[in-house]
Each structure stands twice: as C-alpha cells, then as structure tokens.
Amino acid sequence: MTDTDDAARHRDKMQKIKAARDRMMETKTGEKGLIIVHTGAGKGKSSSGFGMIMRCVAHDMPCAVVQFIKGNWTTGEREFLRGRFSQECTFVVSGEGFTWETQDRDRDIAAARAGWDAAKDLIRNPDIRFVLLDEINIALRYDYLPVDEVVSFLRDEKPPMTHVVLTGRNAKPELIEIADLVTEMTLVKHPFRDGIKAQKGVEF
Numbered sequence: 001m002t003d004t005d006d007a008a009r010h011r012d013k014m015q016k017i018k019a020a021r022d023r024m025m026e027t028k029t030g031e032k033g034l035i036i037v038h039t040g041a042g043k044g045k046s047s048s049g050f051g052m053i054m055r056c057v058a059h060d061m062p063c064a065v066v067q068f069i070k071g072n073w074t075t076g077e078r079e080f081l082r083g084r085f086s087q088e089c090t091f092v093v094s095g096e097g098f099t100w101e102t103q104d105r106d107r108d109i110a111a112a113r114a115g116w117d118a119a120k121d122l123i124r125n126p127d128i129r130f131v132l133l134d135e136i137n138i139a140l141r142y143d144y145l146p147v148d149e150v151v152s153f154l155r156d157e158k159p160p161m162t163h164v165v166l167t168g169r170n171a172k173p174e175l176i177e178i179a180d181l182v183t184e185m186t187l188v189k190h191p192f193r194d195g196i197k198a199q200k201g202v203e204f
Helices: 003-025 045-058 076-084 105-124 136-141 147-156 173-178
Strands: 035-039 063-067 089-093 130-134 163-167 181-184
Touching (some): 045 076, 089 105, 105 147, 136 163
Parallel strands (some): 035 163, 035 181, 063 130
C-alpha cells in the first residue's frame, strides 16, 4: 500500500464525514438565549465563563459579570475588563471573600443578595446580551440565596435572547434541570495537592 493510496482513503473518509456533518448542520437553525451551567470539582469553570465574555467583547455584544464569593481577590479578569473594556462589559463584585474567610453568614447572605439584585437588573436590561454569574453556585450551595427564586427568575423573566452563565461547584439539581447546557469539570490532577499555591495567570 502506497502513500498515495493512504491519502486517497483518508480523503474519501473525510468527504463522507463532511457530507454527514453538513446534513446534520442543516437541521440546526434555531437561536435562543441559553442558560449555561459550569460545575464540578475540576478547574476551569470561571475560566470558561470569562472566555465567553472575551468572545462577547470581540463581537461587540454588550455583556456583564457579577462576581460572587471572590470579592477580596484581585483577579486578572477583573483588572483586564475594568481597565480596558469597562464600556463593553459591566463588572460587579458582590462577595467579600470565601465563606471560610468572612466567617460571618449574615454578611455573606447580604453580599449574595446584593449581587443577585444587581444580576437581575443586568439580565433584564435589553441592551445586555450575556451575563456571567461567577461562583453563584457557591452562594446557592450554602443557601445564601433561595434556589427556587433564582430558577423561577431565569425561567420566567430572562429575556429570550439573553445568555446567562452560572459557575461554581455543586450546582443545585433544580438549576441543572432548567439549564440548556451543563458542563461538569472533572478533577484529574491539581498542583495544589503537591503543595503548589494559586498562581497569577493560572488561578487568578
């Protein structure tokens, strides 16, 4: 068998795959504002959400971020968006830090409520097409916000063409149920287990 035979077989195979793919894509014509959940123990939930924010900025789609929990962190995402794209992306910080740092449930609940109130206003805003609710799943996990309230708002009041992404571990089943897209990040290895601290450009 020659290299020419291999190339011809490969080309034939790819042509068949392309034809099948084209037929499938002809049936995918709908558009809607998606409810997207990024959860799981693995790294990359917020990073993926911010990657979508970058796409929105590139496509001139007005967008917004409401950051729950991570309030005390000076994150690269916040510095970048507030410093260079504040007109394109509204950035709201509602948390005061991880719950084991604040050690004050009432303050955590108040911060989560303020963040959720801001999030609702942003989601309702017809000029904003994409809203990232970073780490809201943590606020829901600890019952700082009633999950039924969040679910009913997203189901009943979110504008039809607005995308909303919700990140954080332990997403509630009620939220997963109404979501259009759910991704669970799986932890395989993490340097933290080997004594490596969170580092700029990787974790924040």
